[in-house]
Every structure is written in structure tokens, then in C-alpha cells.
Amino acid sequence: MSENRTTDLQSEIPEMPAPHVTERVAVGMPGLPFLLIAVPVLFGGIALFIVGIAKAKDSGGALAGILIGAGVVIAIAAFITMFGLTQVAPGEARVCQLFGRYQGTIRQDGLRWVNPFTSRRKISTRIRNHETAVLKVNDSYGNPIELAAVVVWQVRDSAQAVFEVDDFVEFIAIQTDTAVRHIATNYPYDAHDVEGLSLRGNAEEITEKLSVEIAARVGAAGVKIIESRFTHLAYAPEIASAMLQRQQAGAIVAARQTIVEGAVGMVESALTRISEQGIVELDEERKAAMVSNLLVVLCGDRAAQPVLNTGTLYQ
Numbered sequence: 001m002s003e004n005r006t007t008d009l010q011s012e013i014p015e016m017p018a019p020h021v022t023e024r025v026a027v028g029m030p031g032l033p034f035l036l037i038a039v040p041v042l043f044g045g046i047a048l049f050i051v052g053i054a055k056a057k058d059s060g061g062a063l064a065g066i067l068i069g070a071g072v073v074i075a076i077a078a079f080i081t082m083f084g085l086t087q088v089a090p091g092e093a094r095v096c097q098l099f100g101r102y103q104g105t106i107r108q109d110g111l112r113w114v115n116p117f118t119s120r121r122k123i124s125t126r127i128r129n130h131e132t133a134v135l136k137v138n139d140s141y142g143n144p145i146e147l148a149a150v151v152v153w154q155v156r157d158s159a160q161a162v163f164e165v166d167d168f169v170e171f172i173a174i175q176t177d178t179a180v181r182h183i184a185t186n187y188p189y190d191a192h193d194v195e196g197l198s199l200r201g202n203a204e205e206i207t208e209k210l211s212v213e214i215a216a217r218v219g220a221a222g223v224k225i226i227e228s229r230f231t232h233l234a235y236a237p238e239i240a241s242a243m244l245q246r247q248q249a250g251a252i253v254a255a256r257q258t259i260v261e262g263a264v265g266m267v268e269s270a271l272t273r274i275s276e277q278g279i280v281e282l283d284e285e286r287k288a289a290m291v292s293n294l295l296v297v298l299c300g301d302r303a304a305q306p307v308l309n310t311g312t313l314y315q
Contacts, residue, residue: 013213016220023159023222026096026104031085031111038081045075084116091126093158105158121162127154127226132177134232137184139199144236145189147199149180151214152226160222168221175217176228183210189235199233206230259299267294 052067086094086106094106096118106112107125114120131150139145153172155161161168184199187206191198199206207229215225271287 013216016217019157019160019164019220019222021102021159021163023157024104026094026106026114028086028104028106028112028114031113034081034113035085035111038078042075042078042082045071045073045078047071048074080116082116084113084118086112086114086120088112091124093123093125093155094120095123095158095162096120102159102163107158123155123158123161125155125158127152129153130173130176131231132173132180135177135180135184136236137181139184139188140186141188143189144238145184145199146232146234146236147180147184147230148232149176149210149228150231151176151228153218154224154226155222156224157222160220165221168223171221172218172223176214179210179213179217183213189233199230203230256299263294263299267291270294 048067049071052064052069052071055064055067088094088106088109088111090109092109094112094114096103096106096114097120098115098118103115103118106114106120129150129152132148134146134148136144136146151172155168165171183206188196188198190200191202197205210230211225211228214228218225267290271290
């Protein structure tokens with residue numbers, strides 16, 4: 001039955017569409033050489049412009065116009081070149097677009113230079129947590145329960161995170177809540193049968209299934225699920241007291257069963273040793289009386305009170 005439930009659960013996981021774009025490395029170069037070249041060139045262009053203005057005031061002529069034009073062109077070219085410089089911190093990436101077209105992603109940290117006409121969107125590639133609010137749902141038996149989970153995730157493909165969904169952080173939050181609700185409604189809080197899985201009794205198996213379902217739901221956003229765990233799991237307050245009594249009754253029954261099994265073994269051992277060592281000859285009625293007395297003593301929840309018999313068993 002558990003295998004059929006698992007198959008049904010996997011078939012209910014939605015199949016996300018294939019991504020239209022995947023991450024690739026953006027064409028770029030180290031930015032420090034460009035910075036060391038562009039700054040002097042910029043000041044040189046400004047100096048030429050100033051010299052051309054001074055020449056134009058003194059004598060005019062074609063030379064002044066050439067100096068002014070060259071200074072303006074050189075300064076503008078250096079200024080545009082400096083726009084291609086991009087700082088990338090560790091744990092971050094820059095998604096580059098040129099006129100709406102994806103050009104690549106910069107993941108190497110430091111000062112980098114790319115096409116200055118590209119737009120660069122910053123995206124974090126650090127490991128992050130998402131903790132759901134306490135959700136109130138019904139388990140597979142229809143009992144209202146409260147549960148919450150925490151998911152550890154990281155951006156795996158920056159292009160998919162930016163272009164495949166509107167807001168990948170909100171997308172992860174919504175899909176995580178949906179997966180937690182779906183898992184909770186497919187399993188009971190406590191399993192009545194031994195073979196079935198339960199949220200409380202099989203936490204490792206359930207959280208593994210939760211991770212698989214969340215990964216399937218958020219895979220289109222280029223996100224990798226590292227781990228998921230339940231942080232809160234309890235019956236809803238309106239049935240908590242009744243379920244507590246049921247759990248206590250189950251514990252008492254299990255304890256009594258263990259006590260009875262142990263008592264029967266001890267009685268059997270006692271009768272066997274008495275018979276083997278020939279301590280006393282016991283007929284069937286005496287054996288029944290001894291078994292009854294020993295079971296009362298061993299299975300009772302209070303201390304036994306001995307009774308002195310001054311006669312015989314038959315008087």
C-alpha cells in the first residue's frame with residue numbers, strides 16, 4: 001500500500017515546462033586594466049578639450065577645432081568604456097542583457113569588464129532559508145493538524161531564476177507552502193497500521209519526499225533544494241486533548257502487552273524449573289492456581305498483598 005501511495009504522490013507532482021534559456025558565461029575580461037587605461041584617457045580627452053578652447057580664444061583656426069573635437073571624442077569613448085566595469089562580490093552574480101537578449105552571467109568575483117551597453121542585474125547565489133508559516137491542514141485521516149517547514153535552497157541557474165519566473169523568491173515561497181500542504185494531506189499524523197507511513201513516526205522518509213516534491217516544483221526557476229525539515233508538527237488545538245488521550249491509551253496498551261508477554265515467560269520458566277528440580281509435585285489445579293497468582297502479582301499495577309493460607313488448597 002505504501003508503494004502505491006508513493007506512486008500516486010509522484011504522479012500528482014506537476015510537470016513544469018522545459019526552460020527556454022539556461023545559464024552561460026558572459027563574455028568579459030578583467031576590469032582593472034580597463035580602469036587603469038580609461039581614467040588617464042578620460043583626463044587626456046578633457047585636457048585636449050581645454051587646450052582647444054584656449055587655442056580658439058587666442059587665435060582660433062582649424063587646430064583649435066580639431067583639438068576640441070578630439071578631446072570630446074576621446075573623453076566620451078573613455079567614459080563609455082568605464083560603464084562596462086562591474087564589481088562582483090563573492091556569492092553574487094550579474095545577469096547581462098543587451099537590448100533584451102540574454103548575453104550571459106558573470107559569476108567570477110572581482111572587477112570585471114563587459115560590453116558597456118549591456119544591463120546587468122545582480123542576483124544572490126548564496127545559500128538561503130525559507131521558513132513557512134504555521135499551516136493548518138487536514139491529514140489523510142481528516143484530522144486537523146498544524147505544521148511548518150524550513151527549506152534550504154540556492155540559485156543553481158541564474159538565467160532561469162531571472163527569466164523563467166516573475167519573482168523567484170516569491171515563487172519558491174508559494175511552491176514550498178503548496179508542497180507542504182500536499183504532503184500533509186497524503187499522510188496521517190499517526191499511522192494506525194504498522195506498514196503505513198506517518199508524519200510523526202517517519203519524519204526522515206516524509207521530509208525526503210518533501211524535498212523531492214519541492215525540487216520538482218521549483219526546478220523551473222533554476223533553484224536547487226539542499227534540505228527541507230519540519231519545524232513544527234502538532235494536532236490542532238481543538239482536537240489536541242482528545243488525540244493526547246488516544247496516544248496515552250495506545251501507550252498503555254503497548255506497555256500492558258509487553259508486561260503480559262514478560263509475565264507469561266516468567267510463569268512458564270518458574271513452572272519448568274519447579275518441575276525439573278522436583279521441588280513439589282503440582283497437579284493441574286495447583287498449576288492453574290500458581291499461574292493465576294503469579295500473573296496477578298506480575299501484571300498488577302499495585303504492590304501485591306500476601307495472604308497466609310493455613311489450610312490446604314482443597315479446604
